[in-house]
Amino acid sequence: MKTQATHNHRITTADEEFLYSHLLGCVGSESPEMLIGRFQSLFIDGFGYPDRDVIVALDNILSSPEVEEYFRFILNRCCHILINRWQTHPQLQSAILNLVDLFEEEPTATSRVTELSRSRSMRRIRQAAKEFRETEQYLALRRLARIIEARQAAKGKPAEPSVVPLGSLINRYPYLYEHCLVTEDSDLQHQQIVRTMQAEAQHQLEVDLSHYVTYRMRQRQLYLQGQSQSISRLREIQNPTLLNDRELVTSLKQFARRRDPGQSLSYRDTAQRFLMNHPQGGTFRDFKTDLFDYIMADVDPGYGQRQFKKMLHDHLFGSFADSDNKPADDFLRVRTCSNLFNFLVVDPSAGKQHYVFIDLINNLGPINTTGLLLRILLICQKVRPFLDRRFSILFNHYETASSDAVDWLVKVLENVNIALSLNFGTLDLSHLGSK
Secondary structure, eight states, rough: EEEOOTTTTOOOEEHHHHHHHHHHHHHHSOOOOOHHHHOOOOOOOOOOOOOOOHHHHHHHTTEEEEEEEEHHHHHHHHHHHHHHHTOOOOOGTTHHHHHHGGGOOOOOOOOOGGGGGGHHHHHEEEEHHHHHHHHHHHHHHHHHHHHHHHHHHHSSSSOOOOOOOOOGGGGGGGGGGGHHHTHHHHHTTHHHHHHHHHHHHHHHHHHHHHHHHHHHHHHHHHHHHTTTHHTSSSOOOOOOSOHHHHHHHHHHHTOOOOOOOOOOOOOHHHHHHHHHHHHHHHBHHHHHHHHHHHHHHTSSSIIIIIIIHHHHHHHHHTTGGGGTTTTHHHHHHHHHHHHHHHHHOGGGTTTTHHHHHHHHHHHHHHHHHHHHHHHHHOOGGGGEEEEEEEEHHHHHHHSSTTTTTTTTHHHHHHHHHHHHHHHSSSSSTTTTTOO
């Protein structure tokens, strides 16, 4: 018997629906401890589950010739039936960590005679659970667990990580959440949960940055007023980023939404000037010419006159050249700017190639490299998801590396946090430049 179609055009079988319905019934009435015990018996150990009908349904699923192709989706959905429930209750969220950790444990040994008839099914489910650890679905679950763990550990205090795997820092970067925590088979409830987590993390980041800037400004005021002793009585606010204090202040000034009179134009003002000088109606080639000049204006001439200028020119003018004489409509602008991120950050269609990005960081530094990307984003804000996606690709690529080994990436991720908060969030520190 078959029922509804799934995301990957499969048909959900009656056995799968029975399994989901069973877990939905359990999650509504049982404690996390009982549910984790059920999950371990059913999917990790492969024996000892109390409901015979559920065992039969799972055995039927595992006996399918195509099970290896789609079982990760079934197991992921079973996980999220529990996780989605626990996510809505803060006091239960620690159970998510325990559930995800189950997949890292060795199955319980058994010599029960009653399980001999299921020895083949038991081996099959244990192998399936082991293979699940290598899937994108499990990696997304592990990232979710890291965010929850970091939130619980912080208790409102800024984290002070030493050398940790880059993946352990996922909680710090809200703009990565959607692409790192949502997979192709994620249900709508999980997607909404991730969006809520993203909004909460972004808000907390902006609050922490605002408090830190206020603290630093108050420190400076007291110093200039000759009240040095009063500084020690201020409640200290820790730097909420992984940049040092000097780097953070520089970044905040660099990406401020507005600049003081006499200073260079802000990124936002420069983008507005570009858009005003290039209204709709010009040809696509005219747009690319102006865009090339707009980008190069923010690149150090010593670096730009070398290989980068030619590479950018070739990439930009080679993009969609068959449309050069057409009007530069919104569709072409979006395609061009998103394609620029393939060139400047990482190209997922070219084996995750990102040598240009590393070269930019080595020569321009993390702040100016971030500024280059921000310039593009501000003239075509519809490509924001494309940029977020590019950074999630890099983050996932390096997530098992130690944070000190990819310090260049950490610094860029931190600067992107600040640039996005100042130009797309509610944080306004335009007064900082005069302080």
